[in-house]
Amino acid sequence: MEKIYSEYPKRRGLTKAAPETIQFLMNFSKSLHIIKHAEFSFEGSLN
Numbered sequence: 231m232e233k234i235y236s237e238y239p240k241r242r243g244l245t246k247a248a249p250e251t252i253q254f255l256m257n258f259s260k261s262l263h264i265i266k267h268a269e270f271s272f273e274g275s276l277n
Contacts, residue, residue, distance in 0.1 A: 258275070261275050261276045262274075262275060262276075263275070263276050
């Protein structure tokens with residue numbers, strides 16, 4: 231067991247996101263609206 235888990239996994243480089251993906255996430259985060267009431271949280275997307 232020690233031999234199996236003692237090795238470090240190979241390091242991987244960072245992957246780059248496409249500009250379209252970043253733009254989509256930015257637009258989605260701008261349209262997301264969260265309303266909190268008592269112990270509940272309501273999420274809505276304003277299209």
